[in-house]
Amino acid sequence: MRSTPKVAIVMGSDSDLPIVQKAIEMLETFGVEREVRVISAHRTPKMLDDFVLKIAEKEIEVIIAAAGKAAHLPGVLAAKTLIPVIGLPMKSSTLDGLDSLLSIVQMPKGMPVATVAINGSENAALLAIQILALKYPYLAEKLASYRDAMAREVHEKDEIVRKNFM
Known part of the structure; x- marks a missing residue:
């Protein structure tokens, strides 16, 4: 059993990297x-197949798949593996990412892809961490601390606003 959890982040284009970087940092x-890769479901299908064949060998436990426009990458990955795939729809110039979002969430029965908001890379990473926390209890503790810190930040901001407007 692997002692360190591992997530693959696959993007259809390197133009997605500035958004994906936030998931990497999280x-x-x-x-x-x-593991971070650029693999196109349409332009490099052989590369995609090779990647999927090595998932078990690399002990990848969750995939975050960032894709724009037709956004087939998350669905194709979900069809080729049994590990969880999180779709990260990318904002595109055509329809502001709505095309990507709809392409990812409209998966046929039997091929689920969890999906986050358009450009929602931090939430994609956090969802991957939540999935991994089922196997790695220390991640659940870190998530609880992370959420506590977010709550404290909101309380502090509330205090500032209340003092300034009362």
């Missing part, structure tokens, strides 16, 4: 190992 914050 995984690093939680100490989750990651």
